Amino acid sequence: MKLNQKLTLYFALSKLIIIALFVLLLPTLFDWYSVYTIDKFLKIQRERVFKNIKDNGLEFYLEGADSYGSYTMLKEDYISIQPIQPDALIEQKEIDDQIRVIGQDTAEYRILRNVFTEKGNYYLLEIGRSQQTIDLYSSLLRQVGLFLLIVLCVIASIMDFYYSRRLLKPFWAIINERLIKQRFPFNLHFAPIKTNTADFILLDHALQTLMENINKAFSREREFTANASHELLTPINILQNKIENIIVEEGLSEKQLAKLGEMSHTLERLRRIVRALLFLARIESRQYAQKDTVMLKELVLEICDELRPMLEEKDIQLAIHMTTHHIKNTNRELIFHLFYNIINNAIRYNVVGGKINIYDRQLNDLYHVCIEDTGKGIPPEHIPHLFSRFSHDHGSGRYGLGLSIVKSIADLFDIHIDVASQQNKGTTITMTFKKKPSF
C-alpha cells in the first residue's frame, strides 16, 4: 500500500475512533453535567429564598397561612415551605430525585430540601425542578455536542489530508525523479528537490551522492575494461600479425606451415576468450543502448537464412510459426546474438535429418519464444551449469563462454531462459520476456 493511502486511512480511522469514543461516553457525561448545573441552580434559588426571608421575614411567603407553595405554569419548577417535625428529615440527602403531585399532575422532580427555624418553629423548604426539563436540557446539549464534534472532525480530516499531501509532496518528487525516472547510468544534471523539510533534504542529498558514487564506480570499471583490453589485446595483435607475415614467406616447409597454423589457432583461442570476457563486461556494465524495436519473426528468419547452408548440410527440417510481436527498447545486435547462438546450437547438436521448431505464444500476459530441436539432448546433471562461465562437458570445453554470453544478454533484457531436455530426444529452449517493473 502506498504511503498516501495509508495516511488517508489513518486520518479517517483516528477520527472515527474519536467520534465512537465520544458517542460512548456522551450520555453519562452530559447527564452528570446537567445534574451538576441543575443542583447549582437549585442552590442559587435557595439563597435567594433565604435572602427574601431574612429581609422581609417569613410572612413574605406565608402571608398568614401555615404553608406556602408555588409553581410555574408548566410545572417545570415549584417551591414550597411547610412546618415540619425537627427529626423528620434526618439521614436524608440534601438533593435527590422524588415523585411529587403538583396540582393534578404527578411528575418526577429533582428536589432540594432544606430545614430551617423561624421563631422556634421548624420549617421545610423544598425547591424542585422537573426531571423532564432536565432530560430535555441534557439531550439538547448532547445533540449540539455531537454535531459540533462531527463538523470539527470533518474539518480536521480535510486539513490533515491536504497538509499531509503538501508536506509529502517533495518526498514523492524524490521518489519520482530519483528512483522511478532514473535508469542506469544515472543522469546527474538535476536541481535539488524544493523542500524545507530537513529529512527530505537529507534523503535527496544522500540519493544524489549515492548515484554519483555508482556512476563513478561504473566509469572506473569501464576504464579498467578499456585498459585491460588494451593491455591484453595488443600483445596478441603483435603475435598474430607476425604469424600472418611469416606464413606467406617463401620456402616454408609444410611441417613449419602446420606448426604456424597451430600457433595461430592457439592464439585465436586466446583472443576469443579475451574478447568474450570483454564483451561480457560490456554487456554487464550496460554499454549497449536499448533503443531498438525488433520484430522477432524477422530476426529469426534472417538468422535462419544465414544458417541455411548448415541446415542443408545436416538435412534439418525447419518450421517457424511466429506472430508479428515486436520487442521494444532493446538492442538489435545483442538480441541477434542471443537468438543466433541458440538456433546455432539447435543445429550443431542436432542429428542428421532432424527437426527444429521455432514458435511463439502469449501465455499469462507474457510473451514466450520456444526453440525445439531433435538433437542428442543435454544430460540433466549438466543443465544447471549450462550458463555458468567456463563450465565444461568433462573437459571438452563444449559450452565455453558462448552460453554465458547468452545468459548475460538475457539478464540484461529480463528474459528468462528455461531449458528442458531429454537425452537422445531433443532440447526445448523457452525464452520468456518478463515485463519490466513499472509504477
Add this chain to the structure above:
Amino acid sequence: MKILLVEDEDAISEEIVHFLTLHQYTCQTVSTKSAALSILMDKCYDFILLDLGLPDGNGLDILKAVKDNYPDTMVIILSAKGDIQDRIDGLDMGADDYLPKPFSLAELHARIQAIVRIKFNTNGNTMKVGNFEINLQTRGISCDGKQISLYKKEFDILSYLVLNKNRPLSRTQLYEYVWGDLSLSDGDSNYIDVHIKNIRKKLAPYGNVEWLQSVRGIGYKVHLDT
C-alpha cells in the same frame, strides 16, 4: 597509395608496414600525437591508420585535425579500447572505419580496399580468378558473362579470400570477417567448411575451381599465379 600509420606499439607498426609494403603501399609511421600532427603540417596522405591510445594524448584529436585540413584523407581507427562509445565518437567525427584490435592484417587490407572502392566508386572493380570474374561493387560473380548466384556469406568468404590471394586464411579469420562483432561463438569452424564446400559445388559446373585450396593445419587460400 601513401599511408600514414600512427601507432605507439613498435612491434605492431613493424608488421603492418611489412605487410602493406608487400601490397605495394608506401608507408610511413609515427608513434606519438605530436609527431603525427607535425608531419601532417607539411605532408598529405591518402590514408591514415590511427591508433587512439597514444602516449601523449587521444588519437581523436589527430582525426579532428585531419578532417579539418584534409577532408579527402581516409581514416581507419585501430583501437584496442573496446568501448562502444569510442567507436561511435570516432565514426561521428568522420573516420571511415573502425577496426578493433586485435585485427588480422588480411582484414585491414580488406577494409582499406572497401573504403577505396566506396570513395572512388570504381565500377569496373572486377577481380579475375580462374575463369571467374568477381565484381565487388555489384557483389556478383560471373563466368563468361553468365551470373552465378551465391549466398551473401558465401560471396563474403570468397571475395575475402580473393582479395588476400596466395595468403592462407584460417577458419576463424574468415568467420570473423563475415560475422564481425558477433563472431564470438566458439569453435564454429565447421560453418566455414560448409560454405567452402557449397562455393566449390556452385562454381564447379562453370569452370575449374582448383585455385580454391585447403591449407592443412591452417584453413583456405586462393592460389593464383602472379
